[in-house]
Amino acid sequence: MTGIKTLVLLLGVTAVSACSPYVYNQEITGFSNGVDAVVSSYQTGQQAVETIATQRHQAAEATARTRLILLPGCDQRDPSGTPPKLPDCAAVAFGTTTAPSPTPVQKNLTDAAPAFNALKAYAASLTAVTTAADDTALNQATQSLTAAASGLAGAVAKLAPAAAPASSLATPAASLIGQGITIYLDQRRYAVLRSTVPTVDPAVQALGQTVEAALLNIRAQQLAQLERDLHSNAEPLEIASVSKLSQGDYQSKLAALESKVAAFNQARAADPTATVMAMVNAHHQLALALQDNAGQGMAVLTTVQNFVTTAGQLKTAINTASDAATKAPATAKK
Secondary structure, eight states, X not given: OHHHHHHHHHHXXXXXXXXXXXXXXXXXXXXXXXXXXXXXXXXXXXXXXXXXXXXXXXXXXXXHTOOEEEOGGGGOOSOXXXXXXXOOOOEEETTOOSOOOOOHHHHHHHHTHHHHHHHHHHHHHHHHHHHOOSHHHHHHHHHHHHHHHHHHHHHHXXXXXXXXXXXXXXXXXXGGTTOSSOOOXXXXXXXXHHHHHHHHHHHHHHXXXXXXXXXXXXXXXXXXXXXXXXXHHHHHHHSGGGGGSXXXXXXXXXXXXXXXXXXXXXXXXXXXXXXXXXXXXXXXXXXXXXXXXXXOXXXXXXXXXXXXXXXXXXXXXXXXXXXXXXXXXXXXXX
């Protein structure tokens, strides 16, 4: 009887460990790094959009010489009410009683936050599973991965409810905790990944649409601001009297213009759609390989490397555009 149990155990171990999870360690690390770059692009871009909106508002108020007043909330230092909250404090046009509403783009970016947060938590949990050094760490990582998978399901239910029923996205990874069969850590890691990644793949695909829309909004706002700045910086060098500028003044204006041109070209070249597609494809290839128990394949590694490259390019482009578009106050258009 003992021999039969041992044979069953060995067969189970062999089936689960047809490929070691360390085969996917590089791929999962790359996927996580790519997701981090995408999330960073979103965070930087969202802040840039906020700054651009503020600059445009300030320029418009300056052009109109608007009479302003502080809202009453600016005299209140502590929260009040049930539940307690701080009242709005803002400088608004005289006679106005409420703070300015966010623009549609600002609201869109705020609403997209759950998608980015869920993807970041999920990617980090995948990495934690592959690097868990002992049973305790693996159990904790598995619990975190289960929670992160539930977070993905919740984000899909909120942002793309028609994409997939939340119940179908539940992962059985938690059931692996506390199993009586003793197997090696690498085999347990692989079992956790195999039970989770294919199951949540539809959620990653669904949230990709929200992520793409947010990043495209950021790109559009940055390009619009850079285009304004581009023409503003070019204007002094386009007029007939440009020859009257001193050499130093001319050189300074030319350097500023060329900096804007470079940032504009880099922002235009960034492709959020390609980046999100690469993210979805990388995860899908990993899910297929795990589901088929196929072992490491070039398709997985190639799609992950493509994702890491495009995500890095997007991050650099958004960072550069954010710096260039918010370096100087925007001027109101006459």
